[in-house]
Amino acid sequence: MDQGLFITAELRVKPDVSLELAKLAIFRFCRDMESEPGCSFALPLQDKEDPRKFILWERYDDEAAHQAHFNAEHTQRFIQQGLTELVQAFQSQLLIPEQ
Structure with a gap:
């Protein structure tokens, strides 16, 4: 099963x-x-206790799609606005029990 790449x-x-x-x-x-x-x-998720903190949950088909995201015009535009800072990001995968 191809589960994709999850980013938080x-x-x-x-x-x-x-x-x-x-x-x-x-x-x-x-x-x-x-x-x-x-x-x-x-x-996009906003923290209930700290309204200036947001979590983005993203799912990509693969690493190539995730890397292409950084070159997208809207990504570059968002970064250039300088409204936020990236605190942390990590990749995860679905937990699928082995058969």
């Missing part, structure tokens, strides 16, 4: 940035990610 990324909105502006940009960024070839979903 933690973003923090910079202190001098409007939270409402950042929320809109993050939402649009995730929506744009879903138009990338090989990206099945990109879900």
Whole structure:
């Protein structure tokens, strides 16, 4: 079973940035990610206790699709806006019991 590549990324909105502006940009960024070839979903989640902290859950078909994501115009545009900082990111896979 080809399960794909799952990415969890933690973003923090910079202190001098409007939270409402950042929320809109993050939402649009995730929506744009879903138009990338090989990206099945990109879900933005906001921390309930720290509203400036966001988690992005993303799923790509493979590592090539994930790497292509960084060259996408919308990704570069989001980075250039400078609204957030990347706190951490990691790759994971589905837990599938061996038969």
